[in-house]
Amino acid sequence: MKTRSAARAALFATALAIVTLVSFSACETTPTHMVQGEPHQWYYGETFDIRLRFLDENLLRERYGRRDNTFIAPAGLGGERFLPFDLDIFTDADQAVSIRLSEIELAMGGRTYSPQNRFHFGLFWERQDRSAGTRGSDARLRQQEIQRVLLDNQITVREVSSHQAMVLFKGRFPRYGPARITVPVRDREGRELERAEFEFEF
Numbered sequence: 001m002k003t004r005s006a007a008r009a010a011l012f013a014t015a016l017a018i019v020t021l022v023s024f025s026a027c028e029t030t031p032t033h034m035v036q037g038e039p040h041q042w043y044y045g046e047t048f049d050i051r052l053r054f055l056d057e058n059l060l061r062e063r064y065g066r067r068d069n070t071f072i073a074p075a076g077l078g079g080e081r082f083l084p085f086d087l088d089i090f091t092d093a094d095q096a097v098s099i100r101l102s103e104i105e106l107a108m109g110g111r112t113y114s115p116q117n118r119f120h121f122g123l124f125w126e127r128q129d130r131s132a133g134t135r136g137s138d139a140r141l142r143q144q145e146i147q148r149v150l151l152d153n154q155i156t157v158r159e160v161s162s163h164q165a166m167v168l169f170k171g172r173f174p175r176y177g178p179a180r181i182t183v184p185v186r187d188r189e190g191r192e193l194e195r196a197e198f199e200f201e202f
Contacts, residue, residue, distance in 0.1 A: 030073040030081050032057040033175065036201040040086075043183075043196035047093040048157070050183060052198045053086040055166070060084065064149075070142050071149075071168060074128060083169040085181070087151060090162040096188045098156040103184045104167060109174035115167045117153055122146045124170075156188070176202055 033056075040053035055063075060071050073082045083106065091097055106113040116124075122143050129139040151165035173179075183196040 030075055030077060030079075032060075032072060032081065033083060033173070033202045041198045041200070043198065045185065045194045045196065047091060047095050047193065048097050048185060049090045049092075050185075050196045051086075051088040051090075052167075052181060052183075053088075054200055055084045055086060064145070068134075068138075070125065070145055071166070073170070079172045080170060081173055083171075083173060083179070085167045086164060087167045087183070088162065088164045089155075089157050089185075091157050092160060094159045096156055096158050097193065098154060098186045098188070098190075099151075099183060100154050100186070101151055101167075102153070105182045106169045106179060107182070108179040109177055111171075113169045113171045113173075116150065116170050118147055118150050121150060121168065121170075174202075178202075 033054075035054045035056065039056065040051055043050045043052075055071070057072060060069055064071055071082060071084050073080060087099075089097070089099065101115055101117055104115050106115070125142055125146065126139070128134075129142065134142075149166045151167050155163055155165070157163045167181075179200045179202060181198045181200070183198075185193050185196060187193050
């Protein structure tokens, strides 16, 4: 009888551990979007080219770690998600061009969204890490990663050169539907040259 009771207890403990593990894995992050078709698009301008690539969860985990990933929305944000993109700009003429982060726009589901800047995204994660009791060294590494990866508030790409950074949107996006991203590009004096537009289907 004792052997049977012990076996049942062991079986119950194993089942409980599996359920707990599955629940933890499911709640660790918020499900990400999946893009339909090609994950990257090109815009060919008069003096520059821009490539915008959607970064799915697999690629983000490959680049930035499988657990506690800075660029995948954690659970418990009330339906908010992250939409991250690699932005590459190339110039092939004797003219510098600039991009202002505050002018980039995502239109989706009848609403418009602005990308996260380094300061506000860093502040968001500072609060998350404090609430989760993240080790100080890990929190500092995350802040350094944000500074290194996200697009600065304004970049200037010099003549015949290139620049790459991440543009990340945060919000309550529809799970499915079209998304249009607009990237105004200016010259050295601040005059708008062109507006690069990209269409993605989720």
